[in-house]
Amino acid sequence: MSSVFGRTPSGATRRRVIGFSLAAGGAAALAACSDDGGTEIDVEAQSKGAMENFAADMQFTATEPFTLSVLWTDWPDLPITDQWQFFKEVEKRTNVKMEVTNIPFSDATEKRSLLISAGDAPTVIPLVYTGDESSFVSSGAILPMSDYVEHMPNFQKYVEEWDLGDMVNNLKQADGKYYMLPGLQEVSVPVFTVVIRKDVFEEVGAGVPQTWDEMRAALVKIKEKYPDSKPLADGFEGASMLNYASHAWGARAGWGFGNGMVDDGSGKLEYTAVTEGYKQMVEFFRGLVEDGLLDTDSMTAANDGSGGGSVTEKVAGNLVFAASGSPGTAIEFQQALNETVGEGNHEVVVIPPPGGPAGQIVEPRNFWNGFMLNAEIADSENFVAILQFLDWLYYNQEARELIRWGVLDETYTKDASGKITLKPEFSLNAYNINPGAPTDIQRDLGWSNAVFADSSESRALKESYNSPTFVEYVEAVLSSRTPRDPNPPAPLDEAELESSSLMATPLKDTVDTNTLKFILGERDIAEWDDYVGELEAQGLQQYVDLINTARERFEEENS
Template sequence: MKLDLTARLTHRAGRRLTALAAATALVGLAACSSGGSDDGDAGENDAAAMADYAADTTFKATEPVTFSMLWTDWPETPITDSWEVFDEIEERTNVSLDLTNIPFSDAVEKRSLLISSGDAPDIIPLIYTGDEQQFAASGAVLPLSDYEEHMPNFRKYVEEWDLGDMVDNLRQADGKYYMTPGLQEVSVPTFTLLIRKDIFDEVGAKVPETWDELRDGLEKIKAAYPDSTPLADGFEGASMLNYAAHAFGTVAGWGFGNGTFYDEDSGEFVYAATSDGYKDMVEYFHGLVEDGLLDTESFTAANDGSGTVTEKFAAGQVFAASGANGTVNDFSTALDATVGKGNYEVVQIAPPGGEAGQVVEPRNFWNGFMLTSEAKNHPNFIAMLQFLDWLYYSPEARDLLRWGVEGETYTKTDGKYTLNPEFSLDAFSINPDAQTDILKDLGYSNDVLAGSTESRALKESYNAPQYVEYIDSVLSTRTPRDPFPPAPLDETELEQASLLATPLKDTVDTNTLRFILGERPLSEWDAYVGELESQNLQGYLDLINGARERYADENG
C-alpha cells in the first residue's frame, strides 16, 4: 500500500515502537519459564498465528496483520520516508506496525497518561525493569509470564545465556511478571571511568584497579599539572556514584533504585544511604574535593553548554571522567582539535574496586516491553506474541535490526559482520565517508529496535576494538554483585512506599552532594541519619522487608 510522506512516517514510527515493545514482552515471558502457563481465553485469538512456529525459524503471519505500538521519537534520528526497516519487517513477517508517536523529551509522562486513560496501543516498548510495577499493580498490563509457551526464542536464549534466575526476579506480588526485558549474553556497566592513559603513563601512575589507586594517580597528575582538577563526572555525580557504590558495598546515584540494600548477615533490607559503606564512599569523594582532585562543577552540572567536561578534557584540565562508549568518541574528537590525532590515548577501564572487592553491578537486562491488558482481546494475539518473539529474540531479526539485509547492506563471514563500503553507520564511526547511513537513511541500528537482545558477537560487531577490550577486562577481572531477593509490593503498598520514598531520596540526594562538596561537615553524619529516621525510614523498611518475607513464604 502506497502512503503519502506524512502517513508513511507515522506508519513507520508505529512499527518501530511495536518492535521495541516486543523486546520487553519477550523477556517477561522468559521469567515465567519456571511457573507454567495459563492462556486464559487467548487460545481463541489465534488468527494468523503459525501452527508450527519454533525457535530459529522465521515468523510469518498466515495473513496480513497490523499491531499497534507506542513509538518514542528520538530527536537526533527522526523517522524518514526512506526507512526501509519497516518494509523489510513487513515483507518477512506479514506484519505492519501502527504507531502512536510520543516525543523522547516527555515520553515517560505521556506513556503513563496513555496507559492510565486506556488509550495506549497494545505494545508498550522501552520499558526498563521496575517501570512496570505501577501498571502491574493496577491491572493495566498483562502478566506476560502466562504466555511463555508462545515465545520459543525467548525461552531458548534465557536458558542458553543462564538468565532464568534474573527473569524470576521480575515477578510481582502475585508471582507473575508483567514486562519482558531485552536479553544480553554478556552484561558490563555502560558507564565507567575514562582516562587519559598517556598522561597516567607520563606521571608514572598505573591504570587504576581500585579507587585508592585512582587517587594515587590523580595526586601524581595534580603535581605535574597543578592547574588541573583531574577527575570529573559530567552527570551531576549520578554516573560516578552509581558505579563507585558497588566497590563500597552500597548503591547510589543512578543505581539508587528504591534506596534499599540487602544485608546478607541480617537477612534484611537496610537503607543504603545510612550504611557504613555509603558513608565511606561519601568520605572518599569529599577527600578528593578537599585536595583539589575532583571537579566540583561536574557534580552539579550536566555535560552540556559551556565549560563542559568534554571541553575540559580537550583543554588538559581533566584527565579522567565518567562516560560510556560514545563518550570516548566525543573526547577523542575534542582532543583531535587540541593535541592532535595520535598524541593521546583515551581508555575505558573497568570500574575500580574497593572495600567490597572488585565488584560491579549485577548482570542487567536491556529495555523490553509490556502489553496492555486489552491486547489479549486482539484477534491476532497469539500471532502478536510469536511476532514479538521473532523480532526480539531470533538471531535473524537481531542481525536485521542492527545491520540491515545480509548481502545488501552487510556481509557476514565466519561470524564477522562487515558493513558494505557504500553504507555508513555514523553513530559508531563506521565507513564515515559513505553517503548512505543505515540508521539515518534506512532505519537500521535505531534506538528503539536494535540492541534490545544481543549475543556477545553482535554487541562486539559494531563497537570499536577498545570497547571489546573493555568488555574482556570487566568479564575477566570483576565480579557482578548478586541480585537482591525479590520484594514485590502490592498496589496499596506501592502507594505507601512512594509517599515515603520520595522525601527520603530528596534528603539523601541533597545531603550526599553537600557532604561531598564540603557544604555540610561529615561530623553531622549522625544528625543526617536522624533526619531520615524522622521521615519514617523504619516504616518504609518495614514495607520492603514485609514484602520480601511474604514473597519468600509464598514462593518457597
C-alpha cells in the same frame, strides 16, 4: 544546588518450549499454562496469522498480514520517517505492518503513563526497564506476560542458554506474575564507567587503576604534572559516577539507587544511604574534592557546558583526564582531542569500574530495555501471532542482527568467522563506523534505532558495532570483576506501592541533596548522624519495615 539521580539510557528456569501446533490435536499444547497457572488462549479464535510449529531461531512470517500498533519514542536528533527501510523490511519478512504512535523523548515517561492510564496506549509499549511496569499492574492495564511466554520459544531458549532464569523469576510482582519482558543480554557489563586518557596515566607512571585508591594515587600524580587540572569529572550531575562507584563500597547510589535497599548480610534489607559503606564512599569523594582532584562543576551540571565548560571541552583542553562515560563518550573525547592535541597523540580507553573495600565487584547482571503489552490485546484474533512476532523481533538472533545492521549483503557483509563489516557506502555515525559515507544506516534507513536495537544482544552482536577498545573493556570486566548479587526482590502490592511511594520520594530527595553537600563540602561530614536523624524523622524505619515485609512474603511464596 540541584541533582537528578535518575536511571540510565540497566528462580527456576522456565520449561523450554521449542514449538507448538495449531492443529486441533495440538490445542492442549497451545494453552498458555505457565508455571504460575497461566491464562488459556482460545486456539480457534485467537490464532489468526500465527505459524504452525513456530520454533526458536525460525523466521516468523504471519500466515495472514496484520497491523500492530507500537509506541515510538522520538529522539530529537533522529527523526523517524515511514520511509525507513527498517519498517519496510520487517513488514516484508514478517507480514506485520507497524503503526506507530509518537511521543517525544523529553517527556516520554509521562506521556507513556498518560496513555496507559487513559486506556489509549498502543498494543506494544517498548523501551521498558525493569520496575517501570509496577505502577500499572494493579489497574489491569498491562498484560501478565508470564501467562503467555510458553508461546515465545526464542525468549525461553535464550533465558536458558544465557542462564537468566533466576533473574526472570525476580521480575515477579506481588501476585507472582511478571508483566514485562526484558531485553536479554548474553553478557552484562556496566555501560557507564571511567573513561581515561591512558597515555597520560602512563606518562605519570600510574598505569590503569584497578581500585579507587589506585585511582586517587594516579590523580595526585596527574595533578602534579597538570596543576591547572581537576583530573576527574562526572558530567552527569554526579549520578553516573556514584552509581558505578558505589558497588566498591557495597552501596547503591546515583542512577542505581533504586528503592535504596541492600542486603545487610543476614537476609534482611537495610537502607543503603545510612550504611557505613555509603558513608565511606561519600568521605572518599569528599577527599578528592578537598585535594582539587574532582571537578565539582561536573557533579552538579550535565555535560552540556552549563557548568562552565563541558567535560568534553575540559578533556580536549587537558583539564580533565578521567571522566564518567560510555563507549560513545569515549568516541566524543577522541574526536575532541583530535582537534586539540592531534590524532595519534592520545589514547582514550574505557576501564572496568575500580574496586574498593567491598572487592573487585560491579553492578549485578542487568536486563536491558524490553516491552509491555496493552492488556486489551489478550482478546485479539491475532494474539498468538503477535506473541510470535514479538518473540522473533526481540529474541531471534537473525532478527537482532537485522535490526542492528540492516540487510545482509546489502548494507553489510559477514565472513565465515562471523565478522560483520559495514559496506563502504554506508555509515553508522553513532559508533563512528565509516564516517563520511553517504548513507547513515541509522538516520537514513532506521537500522540501529534506539527503540528496538538496544535490547537483546548476544556478546558477538554487542561487540560487532563497538570499538576495539570496548571489546577489550568487555573482556577486562568479565575476567577481572565479579557481578554483585542481584538486588533482593521485594515486590509490593497495590496498597504497599502507594505507601512506599509517599515515603520513598522525600527520603531519596534528602539523600540526593545531602550526598552532594557532603561531597562538595557544603555540609561537614561530622554532621552525618544528624543527617541520619533527619531521614529517621521522615519515616525511614517505617519504609524499611514495609520493604522487608514484602521481601519476606516474596521469599515465602517463592521458596
